Amino acid sequence: MNERRDGRSPQTTLLLFDIDGTLLLSGGAGKRALNETFEELFGVAGGFDGIPVAGRTDPLLFNDALARHGMTAAADLRARFHDRYCELLAETILSPLPRKGLMPGVRELLDGLDDRAGLRIALLTGNYARAARIKLEYFGLWQHFACGAYGDDAATRDELVPVAMARARGRGIDIRSPTQVVVIGDTPLDIRCARAAGAWSVAVATGPFDEAELRSHGADRVLPDLADTAGCIDVLETLATAACGRS
Numbered sequence: 001m002n003e004r005r006d007g008r009s010p011q012t013t014l015l016l017f018d019i020d021g022t023l024l025l026s027g028g029a030g031k032r033a034l035n036e037t038f039e040e041l042f043g044v045a046g047g048f049d050g051i052p053v054a055g056r057t058d059p060l061l062f063n064d065a066l067a068r069h070g071m072t073a074a075a076d077l078r079a080r081f082h083d084r085y086c087e088l089l090a091e092t093i094l095s096p097l098p099r100k101g102l103m104p105g106v107r108e109l110l111d112g113l114d115d116r117a118g119l120r121i122a123l124l125t126g127n128y129a130r131a132a133r134i135k136l137e138y139f140g141l142w143q144h145f146a147c148g149a150y151g152d153d154a155a156t157r158d159e160l161v162p163v164a165m166a167r168a169r170g171r172g173i174d175i176r177s178p179t180q181v182v183v184i185g186d187t188p189l190d191i192r193c194a195r196a197a198g199a200w201s202v203a204v205a206t207g208p209f210d211e212a213e214l215r216s217h218g219a220d221r222v223l224p225d226l227a228d229t230a231g232c233i234d235v236l237e238t239l240a241t242a243a244c245g246r247s
């Protein structure tokens with residue numbers, strides 16, 4: 001894909017990775033820190049219990065927890081919640097938690113993608129930006145990502161692809177069209193946000209949804225996991241080549 005017959009320089013493709021369920025599992029550190037923060041600030045234990053989390057943004061989860069308990073929060077309290085949650089997450093993720101770890105093949109895939117001309121790696125996640133960094137730094141992955149779009153950038157995930165594209169351009173990455181963007185995630189909401197923006201979607205069945213469910217939501221490609229490094233890179237480069245043909 002890096003050599004074009006017309007001699008023009010190859011087009012860049014932006015790969016936007018989700019974090020939880022796609023790259024890693026925090027072992028429940030996120031949920032635990034959310035609940036502890038909510039209890040500290042509002043005096044309610046288990047504030048986030050029963051609230052669906054997969055693919056949703058941290059501010060939306062907070063809104064749901066507030067609504068469930070008949071509460072509201074002004075901007076200053078939301079800021080305190082964010083700050084304290086990030087403090088507690090940074091502590092909690094150090095604990096020995098069951099199922100905490102990287103998904104199979106993630107480190108090898110990111111290492112492999114780092115060397116690929118024409119591909120740039122960034123984030124699209126519902127995590128607060130600071131929480132995303134805490135999780136990825138814990139696993140030694142933060143340095144792979146050029147930039148990202150986060151839960152604090154928009155009310156819903158559907159708005160995050162344009163944010164990521166703008167941020168990439170701000171870092172000098174030549175992304176002009178959403179057809180140059182691939183969203184990689186583990187939930188129907190990841191697929192939906194790609195489709196909403198006109199980007200490609202690659203769904204991985206390492207989260208709560210199996211391959212058939214992800215396929216039924218219209219993912220352009222569905223992978224069982226990211227363990228097959230060469231196979232994953234091939235899928236991503238094929239989509240990048242298709243993007244060159246489309247634009």
Ligand SMILES: [Mg+2]
Nearest residue numbers: 018020021186
């Ligand atoms: Mg996820």
